Amino acid sequence: MTEAARPSAATVRGVYVKICGLREPEHVAAAVEAGADAIGFVLTRSPRRVTPARARELAAAVPPHVLTVAVFAGESTEEVRAATLEAGVRAVQLHGAHPHEDFTALKDLGLTLVRAGAAGADLRCGAFDEDLLIVDAPRPGSGEPWDWAAVRGRPAGRWMLAGGLDPSNVAGAIAAAQPWGVDVSSGVEVAPGVKDAGLIRDFVTAARTDR
Numbered sequence: 001m002t003e004a005a006r007p008s009a010a011t012v013r014g015v016y017v018k019i020c021g022l023r024e025p026e027h028v029a030a031a032v033e034a035g036a037d038a039i040g041f042v043l044t045r046s047p048r049r050v051t052p053a054r055a056r057e058l059a060a061a062v063p064p065h066v067l068t069v070a071v072f073a074g075e076s077t078e079e080v081r082a083a084t085l086e087a088g089v090r091a092v093q094l095h096g097a098h099p100h101e102d103f104t105a106l107k108d109l110g111l112t113l114v115r116a117g118a119a120g121a122d123l124r125c126g127a128f129d130e131d132l133l134i135v136d137a138p139r140p141g142s143g144e145p146w147d148w149a150a151v152r153g154r155p156a157g158r159w160m161l162a163g164g165l166d167p168s169n170v171a172g173a174i175a176a177a178q179p180w181g182v183d184v185s186s187g188v189e190v191a192p193g194v195k196d197a198g199l200i201r202d203f204v205t206a207a208r209t210d211r
């Protein structure tokens with residue numbers, strides 16, 4: 001595991017929190033100030049998509065203890081490599097049906113590798129040589145809740161729960177699934193692709209509230 005994937009001080013006192021799909025500097029700042037451990041920039045087809053150049057601008061303002069993640073889904077490893085290097089982030093997230101070979105092909109970047117997919121996939125973090133695993137809804141970024149409790153005890157290692165989480169349900173979802181971390185996008189938005197600083201703060205607080 002790279003240094004960037006190690007839990008921060010915030011993680012020691014609670015679950016690891018990733019806020020995904022950020023597009024504006026004020027929302028990046030809100031996530032950092034709220035104590036997020038990781039923030040994601042979506043570089044694939046999505047209402048949250050940003051260019052690699054925009055991701056680079058946003059990532060430049062992020063302190064080193066917060067992991068910056070470029071999110072892809074279905075692109076070739078050549079495309080992922082080029083966009084990731086242009087964005088200047090410290091982690092790559094491959095969402096969906098990327099084979100093990102794609103992770104192997106990106107290993108030499110020396111970045112934190114994140115594998116993301118629905119609960120039907122291999123749920124052992126590290127099975128594809130990734131550093132972090134996200135167990136998500138069938139449609140990433142849809143904001144659709146699913147049966148989080150169904151995976152309790154099944155994923156192993158550093159895994160984040162995602163899919164339909166928001167400030168009002170994240171504490172219950174953590175209690176139900178017992179993940180190492182959580183990841184959110186729609187649940188901290190007021191419209192698809194439009195984040196809200198207050199919801200970001202509320203989410204981080206709710207995720208870290210003692211249960």
Ligand SMILES: O=C(O)c1ccccc1NCC(=O)[C@H](O)[C@H](O)COP(=O)(O)O
Pocket residue numbers: 020021040042044045046047048071072073095116134136137139140141142143144162163164165183184185186187
């Ligand atoms: O967010 C997207 O639009 C997206 C599109 C394609 C692939 C991945 C995408 N998001 C990845 C994430 O890590 C999301 O945070 C995760 O799917 C949870 O989304 P949500 O249910 O909206 O909280």
